[in-house]
Amino acid sequence: MLNLAGNRVREIGDLSALEGLAELNLRRNVVSRLGDDDGGGGVGGAEPTRLPPNLQRVFLSGNALRTFDALTPLRALRRLTEASVDGNPFAERGDLRGDGGGGAAAVRRRVLLTLVPIRPRCVVNADP
Numbered sequence: 056m057l058n059l060a061g062n063r064v065r066e067i068g069d070l071s072a073l074e075g076l077a078e079l080n081l082r083r084n085v086v087s088r089l090g091d092d093d094g095g096g097g098v099g100g101a102e103p104t105r106l107p108p109n110l111q112r113v114f115l116s117g118n119a120l121r122t123f124d125a126l127t128p129l130r131a132l133r134r135l136t137e138a139s140v141d142g143n144p145f146a147e148r149g150d151l152r153g154d155g156g157g158g159a160a161a162v163r164r165r166v167l168l169t170l171v172p173i174r175p176r177c178v179v180n181a182d183p
Contacts, residue, residue, distance in 0.1 A: 059084065060114070071105035078112040082139070087119040089128040109134050117142035 056078040064084040070076070089106075106113075111134050120126070120143035129138060140146050 056080065067106075069105045070107050073107040074109060076107040077109060077134075078114075079107070079110055080114045081118065082114045083117040085119050086115065087121060088125050089120075106132060108132075111135060112137040114139040115143065116140065119143065120145055 057073070057076055058080040060080045060082040062084060064081060064086055067081070067086060067089060070079075106128060108131075110132050113129065113132070113135065115126075116139045120140065123145050125143075125145070126138075126140065129135060
């Protein structure tokens with residue numbers, strides 16, 4: 056477990072070398088993206104964001120993720136069983152790729168359908 060909660064973390068670099076890491080806690084930081092919109096680079100021109108390949112639980116609650124698309128890097132996590140995204144701007148306003156909202160329950164469903172279609176036991180917390 057790597058607990059970086061409440062440390063004012065703004066960007067995440069390449070964490071892929073942490074192959075044994077199963078849980079990453081980034082709650083209550085100021086992370087606004089997990090990677091560039093085009094998937095090519097990292098936040099603010101930093102190295103590309105690459106998450107540990109065996110990550111099972113990731114906690115991103117209370118950050119500054121403005122759009123649902125900011126979660127795209129999580130799609131590569133084949134062992135993901137839990138993701139917490141509540142308290143982010145996109146979750147608070149129910150922003151599901153600009154489709155007009157739908158609230159926290161709709162956000163939760165969208166995250167489950169988009170990020171973890173092959174992992175039916177994944178739990179997503181998107182409640183405000």
